[in-house]
Amino acid sequence: MVLPTSPQPVAGTALDGLHDAVCDWYAASSRPLPWRRPTTTAWHVLVSEVMLQQTPVDRVAPVYEEWIARWPTPRALAEVAPGEAVRAWGRLGYPRRALRLHASATAICERHDGEVPRDLEALRALPGVGEYTAAAVAVFAYGQRHAVLDTNVRRVLGRVLGGDALPAATMSVAERERARSALPADTATAARWSIGLMELGALVCTARAPACSVCPIRDGCRWHAAGRPAYDGPARRGQTYAGTDRQCRGRLLAVLRDAEGAVPGSALRQVWDDATQRERALDSLLDDGLVVNVGDDEYALPGT
DNA sequence: GAGCCGTGGGG
């Protein structure tokens, strides 16, 4: 008999009940999303996770299908110009993600022989892959045991374990530790728990109108037991958009995306009146590498 | 660590 070298969860605790309830609920109620097919590869998972950063599932699905059909491997994507990735990104938003995915494909070919790395730190080193996405790939593609803390999981755990309506703006060490402690000891169970929590947050324990009446872990939820108290933290910053540089960048890039090749500056001037802001936005797009100058007052997506 | 980076749908 080997003594545990670190604290192990005690069998038969309330946590075990939560684990079972969430895993059972997921088995019965999860959505058949395109990236959950048996044929899904680690590369497909990475593509889906980056697309899903701040973009709803319904809008991601069709673009994801196009991407994996066209670029089924990192090498396939790395072989085309980055501008092709930006164009195929369509209107998912935050188009720098397309550029980063292309850069990740290149890095995976150069550093990992074309295979998406399994190691958390190697994943984290890829452009556009942060703490969440690295854990998501490690868990969803490779079945490892890590806490996967996206906005859904943070909200669910915050309610169930913390009794809070909504998670704090920034993640604390204590929050990470709480999530880690709540992981099932068994690796395969932990992976199902992680994806189950995420799905629960997306379908039941939502931000606006949580459906506690159908929640599989309502009875173990601190927030529900406390009468679902309202969020009492600091006011959250609404993201302004109309008239901002972001909107201007979006307009300019849409012109490039919808054109065959290079576009004259006049076409860009047409979609935004404020010259100062327009030039500032164009400069930032050039800085980001989303747009390149291909001649006198001519612009294009990179490499196209 | 606050602010920035797109887009569209629902309450």
Next chain:
DNA sequence: TCCCCAAGGCT
């Protein structure tokens, strides 16, 4: 209508 937000990451 307006506001909020939806599987974050980077500086």
